[in-house]
Amino acid sequence: MDFPMFHLDWLNDRFLIAVIAIIHVMINHGLAVGFIPYITWLEYKGVKNAPPDQITDNKWDNLIYNKMKVAFIITTTIGAMTGVGIWFSVALVSPSSIGSLIRVFYWAWFTEWVVFVTEVVLIMIYYLTWKNSNKSLNAKLKHIRFGAFLSIASWITMVIIVSILGFMMDPGNWNTDKSLLNGFTNPIYLPQLAFRTPVAMLVGGVFGMLLTTIFSRKDSEIRTKAIKYAGRWVLLWTPFAIAGAIFYWNVMPEAMKANMSTAVGSMDFEQYYDLLKYFIVGAASLSIILAIWALAKPKKVNFAVVVLPCLFVFGFLGIFERVREFVRKPYVIGNYMYSNLLREEDYPLYKKDGILKHATYASVHEITPENKVMAGRDVFILTCSRCHTTNGINSIIDVFENMYGKGKPLNEQAMATYIPAMHQGRAFMPPFPGNKKELEALVAYIKQLQESGESLQGAQSAGVAINPLNAVDEVAKGLEAEAAQNKDNETTK
Numbered sequence: 001m002d003f004p005m006f007h008l009d010w011l012n013d014r015f016l017i018a019v020i021a022i023i024h025v026m027i028n029h030g031l032a033v034g035f036i037p038y039i040t041w042l043e044y045k046g047v048k049n050a051p052p053d054q055i056t057d058n059k060w061d062n063l064i065y066n067k068m069k070v071a072f073i074i075t076t077t078i079g080a081m082t083g084v085g086i087w088f089s090v091a092l093v094s095p096s097s098i099g100s101l102i103r104v105f106y107w108a109w110f111t112e113w114v115v116f117v118t119e120v121v122l123i124m125i126y127y128l129t130w131k132n133s134n135k136s137l138n139a140k141l142k143h144i145r146f147g148a149f150l151s152i153a154s155w156i157t158m159v160i161i162v163s164i165l166g167f168m169m170d171p172g173n174w175n176t177d178k179s180l181l182n183g184f185t186n187p188i189y190l191p192q193l194a195f196r197t198p199v200a201m202l203v204g205g206v207f208g209m210l211l212t213t214i215f216s217r218k219d220s221e222i223r224t225k226a227i228k229y230a231g232r233w234v235l236l237w238t239p240f241a242i243a244g245a246i247f248y249w250n251v252m253p254e255a256m257k258a259n260m261s262t263a264v265g266s267m268d269f270e271q272y273y274d275l276l277k278y279f280i281v282g283a284a285s286l287s288i289i290l291a292i293w294a295l296a297k298p299k300k301v302n303f304a305v306v307v308l309p310c311l312f313v314f315g316f317l318g319i320f321e322r323v324r325e326f327v328r329k330p331y332v333i334g335n336y337m338y339s340n341l342l343r344e345e346d347y348p349l350y351k352k353d354g355i356l357k358h359a360t361y362a363s364v365h366e367i368t369p370e371n372k373v374m375a376g377r378d379v380f381i382l383t384c385s386r387c388h389t390t391n392g393i394n395s396i397i398d399v400f401e402n403m404y405g406k407g408k409p410l411n412e413q414a415m416a417t418y419i420p421a422m423h424q425g426r427a428f429m430p431p432f433p434g435n436k437k438e439l440e441a442l443v444a445y446i447k448q449l450q451e452s453g454e455s456l457q458g459a460q461s462a463g464v465a466i467n468p469l470n471a472v473d474e475v476a477k478g479l480e481a482e483a484a485q486n487k488d489n490e491t492t493k
């Protein structure tokens with residue numbers, strides 16, 4: 001309410017955040033948190049299995065170095081950029097919720113930032129000093145220690161961020177006692193961490209196996225060995241990933257599970273709901289099969305064999321994130337702030353006065369027959385635009401036409417009956433916050449949208465209008481008038 005509304009009509013605002021965040025998670029889990037410890041472990045194996053007169057097995061070491069090169073390049077470019085991209089996109093699309101989160105988690109985020117900077121320094125040291133460290137055993141062992149520190153630092157950033165993700169799903173007792181500690185120790189935190197950690201390790205191992213097939217010659221001895229090690233790594237972590245998934249599932253509130261079906265795809269895909277379960281079971285069994293195959297027949301494992309499981313586990317991560325983002329709806333912060341950025345506790349006031357009166361940025365504050373459509377546009381921006389577009393993905397016209405008939409003129413009466421009850425049938429949508437006049441204005445706007453086919457511009461291109469009632473001089477005038485009135489009353493007494 002207190003920010004001008006950025007809006008991407010063709011893409012859908014939620015989609016913008018989702019695309020950036022999903023790429024980021026894939027890189028963070030698969031190429032940092034899960035990958036670095038795997039690489040460090042392999043580097044250590046090189047030293048342990050070195051010929052007696054050498055510090056490390058040089059061919060082996062070179063293979064591991066090449067794998068690290070890929071992780072280094074991708075994490076420090078796309079990884080870092082999408083990390084910043086998440087901040088950028090959520091600040092544009094969802095400023096109130098990120099504002100709340102950073103206030104609650106200020107010290108946690110500050111710590112995370114310090115750890116992240118440490119992580120960046122460590123990855124520079126680890127990658128850039130690799131070759132030089134091969135000159136003495138002492139230097140090599142020190143280098144491996146840097147790998148271990150780097151692994152721990154990457155994991156700690158996850159330890160902190162996962163708490164915030166859990167908090168958004170279910171803040172637990174924070175809703176009654178708003179302290180950082182209560183927010184941090186939310187009920188979904190540990191189960192989610194217990195799930196994400198082994199999943200990251202698993203994905204890191206599968207990706208590592210794929211890189212082995214690229215960077216080593218077929219039938220070479222080191223390739224066979226590296227494939228077997230990757231198999232062992234994946235086999236080790238898979239049971240933990242499955243146990244973590246069960247733990248996580250069991251703490252998820254029923255309301256969230258009820259959202260699952262729509263979360264996996266969209267409402268059109270509801271019947272494929274079971275797909276998620278199959279995908280989880282599929283990804284886990286595929287990893288186990290791949291790992292056993294790698295241990296039993298390492299020479300038979302080539303790029304073509306690994307690429308499919310690799311796509312599968314990364315795909316799984318993507319779907320998992322999408323589902324996690326969706327199931328907490330209608331909230332962006334559980335039981336506190338709805339996904340339309342309005343706080344639940346403010347709803348009674350909005351219902352009474354209407355939302356336009358309390359919006360800082362709105363072009364209309366008093367609805368008249370002349371400005372009705374304009375007012376409806378403001379109401380749409382404030383209450384629907386975080387999830388619906390007018391012309392693009394999940395367009396408001398499409399969702400209504402799906403209900404009432406494609407291309408048929410929308411009926412204002414039917415829409416006005418549907419909207420106040422929309423959260424009952426579709427629990428992922430927040431209740432409509434406005435009053436009756438605003439509801440009528442909203443349906444008039446939607447009807448007009450269907451007729452004109454026009455699209456909605458966000459504040460970034462349409463500019464902003466400050467609600468005249470909330471402009472400073474208007475508020476001051478109001479206060480003066482009120483004071484004068486009080487004086488009058490006193491003198492007449």
Ligand code: HEC
Nearest residue numbers: 266267268329339340383384387399400403428429430432
């Ligand atoms: C938190 C996000 C969110 C908000 C806010 C939201 N919606 Fe939705 N709405 C959705 C999603 C997601 C769907 C399902 C789309 C799909 O999967 O096809 C949906 C579906 C609908 C449908 C179709 C329902 C059905 O049963 O077929 C209508 C109508 C609708 N929304 C109207 C609105 C209106 C009007 C507003 C604003 C007052 C609004 N929505 C606000 C997310 C939201």
